[in-house]
Amino acid sequence: MIELKNITKKFYKTGREITALQDVSLRVPPGKIFGVIGTSGAGKSTLIRTINLLEKPTSGEVIVDGKSLLKLSNSQLAQERRQIGMIFQHFNLLSSRTVFENIAFPLELAGTPKILIKERVKELLELVGLTDKINDYPSNLSGGQKQRVAIARTLANNPKVLLCDEATSALDPATTRSILNLLKDINKRLNITILLITHQMEVIKAICDEVAVISHGELVEQGTVSDIFTNA
Ligand code: ADP
Ligand code: ADP
Secondary structure: OEEEEEEEEEEEEOOEEEEEEEEEEEEEOOOOEEEEEOOOOOOHHHHHHHHOOOOOOOEEEEEEOOEEHHHOOHHHHHHHHOOEEEEEOOOOOOOOOOHHHHHHHHHHHOOOOHHHHHHHHHHHHHHHOOHHHOOOOHHHOOHHHHHHHHHHHHHOOOOOEEEEEOOOOOOOHHHHHHHHHHHHHHHHHOOOEEEEEEOOHHHHHHHOOEEEEEEOOEEEEEEEHHHHHOOO
């Protein structure tokens, strides 16, 4: 479902060249949860951002749902990006909009009729367990509740893939577990392929089928969670 082939990403900054990713290849089969773990600066954010081309690789190929994204026209790419949802460490909700309006936002952008938006938002709020918060503003929600809204928002357009960028790093351990359970539930019930990045081993152990370890921009190990962590 997601394939990175020989991805290299270099940044050029004040005359200096920084190699954030060096010849990174990975494959995430449909329906799996794949985790990439590494320390700060290892290249995790850059890696996850190449999958929806928020970062354009210097070289290599990005394939999502059978399509080579770097070969698409801008309009085709815009279409494909709707298949790729993303959630973040700091949720990125719109603070001046209610829960309803936040979740409705991508549906409005997609030109969904108002009456269908209402139904869809209600359905999504049931899925994430936040029906009673529909008219609240983000500032009235806990971190875990904000992440649930962000998950509902990104599921609005039925993505096939969900990218999670340190999605539980700002949450306490109990809230982390509840969000991980929700992600696992979404993976199983909606058959959404998940790729996540984290610096927390617990996250990998809790929900990932497969894991890759990234260090200094290179994937140094890859395998099933039991392969990588047995005897660790
Ligand atoms: P991680 O997410 O694992 O902390 P990043 O992908 O953010 O790692 O960063 C990997 C390396 O690339 C770091 O050395 C970082 O400073 C550098 N880097 C990331 N983004 C940029 C950028 N926009 N410009 C310059 N350097 C960057
Ligand atoms: P976080 O650790 O909160 O996930 P990121 O590593 O994703 O933060 O960095 C946030 C933003 O800053 C990204 O757009 C990333 O590309 C950029 N960035 C990261 N490192 C650098 C750097 N050394 N120089 C310039 N921009 C950077």
